[in-house]
Every structure is written in structure tokens, then in C-alpha cells.
Amino acid sequence: MQNCDLIVSAAYCLPVAPNNQVFEDYALAVHQGVILEVGPRQQIEAAFQPAGSLDLSRHILMPGLINTHGHAAMTLLRGAGEDQALQAWLTDTIWPLEGRLMNSEFVGLGTELAIAEMVRSGTTTFSDMYFFPEVVAKTAAELGVRVQIAFPVIEMPNAWSTSVEEGFHKGLALHDEYRHHSRVNVAFGPHAAYTVSAENLTKVGTYANELDTNVQIHLHENAAEVADAFARQGKSWIDHVHEVGLLGPNLQAAHVTQVTEAELDLIAACGAKVLHCPSSNMKLASGTCPVGRFHQAGVCVGLGTDGAASNNRLDLFKEVHLAALLAKHSSADPTQGAAADMVRMATLDGARALGIDHLTGSLQANKSADFISINLDHVGMLPLYDPFATVVHGNCGDAVDHVYVAGEPLLHDKTFTRIDAAELAGRVNHWHRTQV
Amino acid sequence: MQNCDLIVSAAYCLPVAPNNQVFEDYALAVHQGVILEVGPRQQIEAAFQPAGSLDLSRHILMPGLINTHGHAAMTLLRGAGEDQALQAWLTDTIWPLEGRLMNSEFVGLGTELAIAEMVRSGTTTFSDMYFFPEVVAKTAAELGVRVQIAFPVIEMPNAWSTSVEEGFHKGLALHDEYRHHSRVNVAFGPHAAYTVSAENLTKVGTYANELDTNVQIHLHENAAEVADAFARQGKSWIDHVHEVGLLGPNLQAAHVTQVTEAELDLIAACGAKVLHCPSSNMKLASGTCPVGRFHQAGVCVGLGTDGAASNNRLDLFKEVHLAALLAKHSSADPTQGAAADMVRMATLDGARALGIDHLTGSLQANKSADFISINLDHVGMLPLYDPFATVVHGNCGDAVDHVYVAGEPLLHDKTFTRIDAAELAGRVNHWHRTQV
Numbered sequence: 060m061q062n063c064d065l066i067v068s069a070a071y072c073l074p075v076a077p078n079n080q081v082f083e084d085y086a087l088a089v090h091q092g093v094i095l096e097v098g099p100r101q102q103i104e105a106a107f108q109p110a111g112s113l114d115l116s117r118h119i120l121m122p123g124l125i126n127t128h129g130h131a132a133m134t135l136l137r138g139a140g141e142d143q144a145l146q147a148w149l150t151d152t153i154w155p156l157e158g159r160l161m162n163s164e165f166v167g168l169g170t171e172l173a174i175a176e177m178v179r180s181g182t183t184t185f186s187d188m189y190f191f192p193e194v195v196a197k198t199a200a201e202l203g204v205r206v207q208i209a210f211p212v213i214e215m216p217n218a219w220s221t222s223v224e225e226g227f228h229k230g231l232a233l234h235d236e237y238r239h240h241s242r243v244n245v246a247f248g249p250h251a252a253y254t255v256s257a258e259n260l261t262k263v264g265t266y267a268n269e270l271d272t273n274v275q276i277h278l279h280e281n282a283a284e285v286a287d288a289f290a291r292q293g294k295s296w297i298d299h300v301h302e303v304g305l306l307g308p309n310l311q312a313a314h315v316t317q318v319t320e321a322e323l324d325l326i327a328a329c330g331a332k333v334l335h336c337p338s339s340n341m342k343l344a345s346g347t348c349p350v351g352r353f354h355q356a357g358v359c360v361g362l363g364t365d366g367a368a369s370n371n372r373l374d375l376f377k378e379v380h381l382a383a384l385l386a387k388h389s390s391a392d393p394t395q396g397a398a399a400d401m402v403r404m405a406t407l408d409g410a411r412a413l414g415i416d417h418l419t420g421s422l423q424a425n426k427s428a429d430f431i432s433i434n435l436d437h438v439g440m441l442p443l444y445d446p447f448a449t450v451v452h453g454n455c456g457d458a459v460d461h462v463y464v465a466g467e468p469l470l471h472d473k474t475f476t477r478i479d480a481a482e483l484a485g486r487v488n489h490w491h492r493t494q495v
Numbered sequence: 496m497q498n499c500d501l502i503v504s505a506a507y508c509l510p511v512a513p514n515n516q517v518f519e520d521y522a523l524a525v526h527q528g529v530i531l532e533v534g535p536r537q538q539i540e541a542a543f544q545p546a547g548s549l550d551l552s553r554h555i556l557m558p559g560l561i562n563t564h565g566h567a568a569m570t571l572l573r574g575a576g577e578d579q580a581l582q583a584w585l586t587d588t589i590w591p592l593e594g595r596l597m598n599s600e601f602v603g604l605g606t607e608l609a610i611a612e613m614v615r616s617g618t619t620t621f622s623d624m625y626f627f628p629e630v631v632a633k634t635a636a637e638l639g640v641r642v643q644i645a646f647p648v649i650e651m652p653n654a655w656s657t658s659v660e661e662g663f664h665k666g667l668a669l670h671d672e673y674r675h676h677s678r679v680n681v682a683f684g685p686h687a688a689y690t691v692s693a694e695n696l697t698k699v700g701t702y703a704n705e706l707d708t709n710v711q712i713h714l715h716e717n718a719a720e721v722a723d724a725f726a727r728q729g730k731s732w733i734d735h736v737h738e739v740g741l742l743g744p745n746l747q748a749a750h751v752t753q754v755t756e757a758e759l760d761l762i763a764a765c766g767a768k769v770l771h772c773p774s775s776n777m778k779l780a781s782g783t784c785p786v787g788r789f790h791q792a793g794v795c796v797g798l799g800t801d802g803a804a805s806n807n808r809l810d811l812f813k814e815v816h817l818a819a820l821l822a823k824h825s826s827a828d829p830t831q832g833a834a835a836d837m838v839r840m841a842t843l844d845g846a847r848a849l850g851i852d853h854l855t856g857s858l859q860a861n862k863s864a865d866f867i868s869i870n871l872d873h874v875g876m877l878p879l880y881d882p883f884a885t886v887v888h889g890n891c892g893d894a895v896d897h898v899y900v901a902g903e904p905l906l907h908d909k910t911f912t913r914i915d916a917a918e919l920a921g922r923v924n925h926w927h928r929t930q931v
Contacts, residue, residue, distance in 0.1 A: 134877070137877070137878065137880070138878075138881045138888070139880045139881070141833075141884045142829065142830050142833040144830055148829070172877060179874055179875065341821070341824040342823055342888075344824055344826070344827045346827075372875050372888065373875065374875060384774065384817070387778055387780045388783075392780055393778065394580055397577075398577055398578060436917075436920065438612045438920070439615065441570070441573070441920055442573065442927035443574065444572075444573070444575045445574045445577055448574035448577045449574060449807075452574070452778075453808065454813060454892065456890065457890075457893035457894075458893075481872075484874070490878070491879070491880075
């Protein structure tokens with residue numbers, strides 16, 4: 060028998076790869092943070108001598124969720140300025156609040172709160188695009204979660220960078236600092252094609268290719284943005300981003316609620332990724348990302364919460380559920396948004412979108428042991444006909460009880476291992492009372 | 496000082512009437528199941544000498560939710576036949592399962608499970624339309640929840656009634672039995688205009704007027720149903736229901752995703768009520784109930800989960816959230832679906848739809864003490880800018896910790912007072928293992 064650190068056994072296992080499979084009475088052998096083998100419990104127990112074990116006898120075991128688009132620190136603005144028109148919400152609420160409150164402490168506290176909420180609801184990897192990315196990187200590294208930091212490339216002077224040049228300088232230094240980090244990737248985060256010049260977008264593309272790094276951008280979030288593109292330049296932002304050389308396999312386009320057939324084919328041909336944010340798109344009335352059409356064209360689509368200010372939660376299980384409902388609703392076809400496809404979008408396809416599917420996104424040998432469990436002891440989850448339906452339509456966020464990244468528990472039996480939730484709540488409430 | 500049974504004090508109170516108000520440090524005085532007074536905590540504590548108290552210092556206190564449309568026992572079919580087309584789902588999954596499994600034990604167990612889930616997530620009143628309504632009534636009465644039983648009027652012979660006449664007979668006897676019950680109302684539940692003849696719909700109208708009783712019906716759930724109406728009779732089911740004399744203030748029309756301006760005006764003029772079921776409508780790709788248009792026309796709209804088979808949860812907080820998102824999304828206007836309107840739809844307007852707003856739906860003197868609390872100690876609810884936003888967008892179902900009906904606790908600190916959740920889960924799992 061082979062020694063290993065941990066055997067995790069579960070009543071139901073959804074490894075995601077192979078696709079659309081439920082295995083009963085299954086187990087993982089984990090050693091030094093890596094999955095050695097996945098198989099029937101008896102087979103794993105016969106082959107491995109573990110130092111520890113986790114027995115999930117009334118649980119679904121699945122890969123940790125991957126939140127591909129968000130602005131973590133905006134948890135501190137959760138619930139500010141509800142039910143406003145988009146422009147009023149930005150100009151009257153969010154930007155003035157950010158202008159007044161933004162500093163590294165804001166980002167540290169808001170990111171800590173965001174990570175607590177994401178881990179609590181089963182997210183093991185997230186992508187972030189916000190000011191003070193070095194604070195986000197440090198906070199995520201300390202709390203043990205996997206992260207892609209898309210540092211802001213934005214021309215408007217702000218609390219973090221007085222110029223786009225300073226942003227590039229700081230961001231590239233951050234990229235260099237985390238070059239060999241096992242859980243933190245640093246990418247480029249040009250805010251949008253309408254806020255960053257063609258010259259600077261080209262520069263992003265050049266650097267990203269040189270450094271073999273990802274680029275995340277807001278693209279065609281709503282119809283007004285596209286109309287504005289045509290008014291300004293006679294072509295869409297998708298075409299513009301392609302012309303400046305940015306539309307490639309390392310580009311992650313958030314939202315994309317508006318897309319012609321030609322643009323869709325272009326995105327597919329270039330291998331760019333799409334990040335679907337159903338709650339945010341519905342809440343801001345931005346339109347619908349046509350996930351079914353993207354899937355048909357072979358485009359990889361990840362799932363995101365966006366920031367808490369436009370959600371208001373960072374619970375990716377809610378997005379999985381909404382993605383399913385919105386796919387059925389928007390196509391008038393209840394066979395769309397099939398449960399297994401939605402689960403794959405929240406896990407393996409999210410990892411593909413972030414370029415880390417060699418590392419995470421499914422429960423397979425040689426991948427990192429990034430897994431979560433859903434406790435089925437809830438009156439709202441009985442009886443169990445179909446674990447995929449439970450994951451997608453069961454409102455599972457609060458039923459997550461164990462969360463592991465690289466074989467280390469971040470949540471054990473609904474208790475954080477690296478966060479004191481009461482102490483964190485005290486600091487958040489104190490900040491809100493004294494600063495807002 | 497006046498004696499009372501209970502003072503409930505809370506950090507935040509949303510009484511719903513007055514509309515759109517948040518009161519901090521507020522309290523209720525409750526005696527013999529009735530709210531005596533609502534006011535600032537110090538004022539209530541100065542005026543009343545309570546036998547007991549409930550101190551909700553980190554909570555939102557609000558009226559119990561009212562689930563106006565569902566089929567409780569279908570919890571036992573939760574997750575069966577996912578992602579099918581509507582007709583295949585009904586003919587290949589639901590109807591065969593119901594045909595094979597339907598009996599009074601099925602309804603008793605499924606209803607108990609449904610009530611557990613609803614109470615757990617803050618619902619104090621529900622409406623039901625299903626076979627064996629006498630079992631639903633008995634189960635609800637035993638478990639202490641408030642209920643409207645819309646007994647089935649359906650022409651197809653079934654496990655409960657071999658003919659529509661037998662259904663009328665049994666239903667009217669049930670109405671008589673519960674005539675003076677404080678928590679159980681019995682109403683008529685003609686399934687739909689396409690499954691019940693004009694003659695029998697007329698009969699329902701006549702009886703309902705005589706008995707001063709409500710009528711609940713599925714009406715214009717999707718476009719195919721309306722097209723079928725025109726093919727059969729050259730007019731819509733709304734016009735048909737009006738012509739047979741059923742479209743009045745006691746009519747509760749579930750779904751109504753399709754409505755012309757003329758039909759909308761007719762519904763408004765007749766004072767009929769509409770029951771919005773956003774999850775079910777999205778999941779079955781049925782269309783969108785135009786809540787904003789109904790509100791503009793002065794039509795009362797309640798909120799419902801529909802059955803768990805098409806949801807898959809009976810958590811009305813999820814419906815509140817979806818109703819808000821869907822209102823914004825479908826109107827392309829983020830100012831629609833305002834949080835306070837959504838909360839009123841789930842409470843006071845639901846009570847109005849069921850004709851029990853003299854009794855419940857808001858925290859006001861002389862109403863029944865039907866209230867719930869939301870515990871704010873959750874990393875996903877911090878910080879608190881706006882309690883209405885928390886209620887609507889906070890995914891609050893699992894944060895409910897106290898649920899009272901008529902001054903009696905049904906859930907205390909997340910523990911059922913009348914249900915043994917583990918024992919119930921055991922019976923449900925046993926049923927599923929041995930029967931399905």
C-alpha cells in the first residue's frame with residue numbers, strides 16, 4: 060500500500076471530468092496537495108494508507124467552484140444605491156463612494172470579506188479586477204485561496220495609479236513578484252475598450268504575449284456600450300479589440316451580452332474566453348450573454364459573480380442556478396442550461412477560461428486537491444433523484460461544509476480555518492459605522 | 496403597564512405597512528397570538544409587562560412570507576426529470592410518477608416535507624392545489640402553519656376523485672369541516688380552463704360566490720396554452736374565464752405570463768389577483784408575468800414557488816430575489832423590481848391575494864403575530880446599508896432563525912418546534928428508496 064496524506068470518501072462524487080457523471084461511494088487519495096487517484100472507495104482504501112481521512116457520507120463531493128469575474132473589495136459597497144438606473148448608480152453612488160473611501164485598507168478589508176464569503180459558499184479560485192491589486196494578492200495568498208489578479212489598466216488617475224504608465228509599472232512588478240507563486244497568477248485587467256486607448260490596449264497585448272499572461276476586460280456589457288462604439292468609431296468594441304491584437308486565447312471577455320454572428324465566429328476563431336455574470340446582468344438590466352450560442356460555437360464560457368455591489372452576493376452556486384434558469388428563459392427552451400453543463404461552466408470551464416485547467420477545475424489524478432462538499436442534510440434537498448439537479452437548483456451555497464485548496468482545509472465543517480468570522484464582522488461593521 | 500405574552504425586539508423592523516419603511520430598535524407586543532402594538536422598543540417596554548421576550552439584536556424582523564401558489568407534496572418529485580421539454584417532462588416523468596406513486600401517504604409525507612422547508616425558510620402561509628386536500632389540511636393544521644387549500648376540480652379521474660362530481664362533493668365537505676378553523680381556509684382549485692369544462696367552471700363560480708370562497712386557477716401559464724385557446728374557441732382563456740363568470744375579486748390566477756392590454760384592463764376592472772412564480776416560469780421557459788404592468792394597473796400580485804418539481808426549492812426568498820432580477824431584466828430597466836415592492840409582494844400583497852390581509856402579511860396592531868427573523872451574522876450579508884436590499888438580494892432563506900405563526904414558534908433558533916427534521920428525512924429517504 061502507498062502512503063498518502065488524506066483519503067476523502069463521499070456518498071456522491073461529481074468529478075466533472077469525465078463529463079456529466081455521478082459516482083456513488085467514491086474517494087480521492089490526496090498527497091502533498093495533489094490528487095493521486097480518484098476511484099471507488101473500496102479500491103482507494105485498498106491501495107492507499109492515509110495519514111488522515113474525511114468521510115462525507117451524506118454529501119456531494121465536487122471540484123471547488125471558480126469565480127472568473129469580480130471585484131472582491133466591492134463587498135464593502137454591497138447594498139449601496141439599490142434600484143437605480145445604471146448611470147445614476149455609477150455616478151451618484153458607486154464612484155463617489157469609491158472616490159471617498161478608496162485606499163489600501165478598504166481593498167484589504169473588502170477582499171478579506173469577499174474571500175470569506177466565497178470560501179464559505181464553495182469557491183476555491185477567483186479572479187479579481189480592482190485597485191490595489193498587490194493588496195488583493197497578499198490577502199488571497201494569506202487566506203490560501205487560488206486567485207487570478209487582473210491588475211487595472213485604466214487611464215483615469217485614481218487612488219492606486221496617477222497614470223496608466225504607473226499602473227503598468229506597478230502591475231508588471233506585481234506580476235514579477237508572484238511569477239512562481241503556486242496559487243496567485245497576475246494578469247492584465249484593462250477596464251474596457253471604451254476607457255483604455257487603442258495604444259494602451261495594444262501595449263497590453265504586446266506585454267501579455269511576451270509574458271504569456273492572461274488579459275481580462277469588460278466587453279459588450281450592454282447595448283449602450285456597443286451603440287457608443289459605433290457612434291465613436293463605426294465598429295463594435297469586439298472588432299476594435301481584435302484590430303488592436305488583443306482577441307486571442309489569453310483574452311477573457313466579461314459579460315458579452317451583445318454579439319453578432321460574425322463577432323461570435325471571430326471570438327471562436329481567436330479562441331478567446333467569455334465570462335458570464337447572470338445576476339449582475341439581470342440586476343443592471345444589461346442583457347443576456349448567449350451562452351448556448353457560445354457553447355455551440357465551441358467558445359469556453361466561465362461563470363462570475365461580478366462585484367457584490369451589483370449582485371449582491373459572491374455565492375457562485377446562485378450564479379449556477381441563475382445561469383440555468385436564464386438559459387432556459389432566454390431561449391424559450393427548457394432543455395437548455397442542462398445541469399451538468401452549468402456545473403462544468405462553474406468548475407472546469409472556469410479553469411479553462413483562466414488558463415489553469417491543468418491545475419484545477421475537476422477531480423482528476425495529478426490535479427491540485429481543490430474540492431468542496433455539499434451537505435445533503437437539509438429539508439430543501441430531499442429526496443435525492445439527481446445530484447446535478449441538487450447542485451444547480453438546490454441553492455447549495457449555505458450547504459457547503461468543507462472547502463479544500465491544494466489539500467488544505469480553508470473551511471472545515473462550516474468553520475473557517477484561517478479567518479475569524481466574528482472578528483472580521485466586527486471590523487467590517489466598525490468600518491461601515493465610522494467611514495461611510 | 497399592560498400584561499402581554501411576548502415582546503419581540505429587533506435591531507431592524509420592516510413592518511411592510513407602512514410601506515417601504517425600516518425602523519431601528521423596534522418591538523412588537525404580542526398577546527394571545529395577536530400583535531397589540533408595534534413601536535420603538537423603549538416605548539413598547541415601557542407600556543407592556545411581558546411573560547416572555549425574544550431579543551433579535553442582530554436581526555431583521557419582518558412579516559412571515561406568503562407563498563401563494565404551489566403543490567406541496569410535489570417535494571417528493573424534486574429533481575425528477577430535469578432539463579426536459581415541458582410536454583416530455585409532464586408525459587414522460589411527472590404524470591407517470593404521480594400515477595404510480597399517488598396516494599394519501601404520498602401527499603402526507605410530501606406536504607410535511609414541504610412545510611418543513613417552507614417554515615425553515617420563513618414562510619408562514621402557503622396556498623396548495625393538489626390531490627388529497629384533506630391530508631394537506633390536516634398536516635398543515637398539525638404543523639401550525641397558515642394555509643389556503645384550493646381543492647382540485649379536475650375532470651380526469653385520479654387517485655383522489657373518480658369524477659368531477661366526487662371532487663366537488665369531497666371538497667365542499669372539506670370546506671365545511673374547516674369553516675371555523677383559524678389557520679386553514681378551503682378554496683376551489685379548478686386546475687385550468689383547458690382541463691375543466693365551461694359548465695364546471697360556472698359551477699365553481701356559483702359555489703364560490705355562495706360560500707364567499709376563493710378560487711385559484713392556472714391561467715395563461717405559457718404561450719402554447721393561449722394559442723390552443725384561440726384554436727379551440729377563438730378567444731383567450733382569460734376571456735373565457737370572464738365569460739363563465741369566474742373573473743372576480745376572489746379569483747387567483749397563477750402565472751399569467753401572457754396578457755394583452757385589454758385582458759390586463761379586464762383583470763384590473765374585475766379585481767382578480769395574479770400569482771407570480773418566477774423560478775418555475777424561467778425553469779419551464781413559460782414566459783414572464785409582467786408584474787410592473789400589473790402593478791401600474793392596480794392589480795394585486797402575490798408570489799409563489801409553484802411545486803418543487805419545477806423550482807426545485809420552496810424557499811420564497813429565492814422567488815423574491817428572482818422577481819426583482821426578472822423585473823429589471825425583462826423591462827431592461829434596473830429601477831423596476833424595487834426591493835420594497837418585492838418584499839410587499841411576498842408578504843402583504845400575498846395576503847391580499849389570498850383574501851387574508853385583515854389577518855396577516857404585515858406587522859400591525861390587531862393582526863396575527865405571524866413574523867420571522869433574519870439573522871445578519873453571515874459574511875455574505877455584511878455590511879448593512881439597506882435592510883430591504885438584504886432581504887431581496889441577500890439569499891436569506893437559510894438565515895431565517897425564528898418563525899412564528901399566531902404568536903407560536905414553529906422555528907426557534909433554526910430548530911423546528913413541531914417537526915423532527917432527522918426523523919422526517921429518514922422517512923423521506925426510506926420512501927424514495929422503496930417506492931420510486
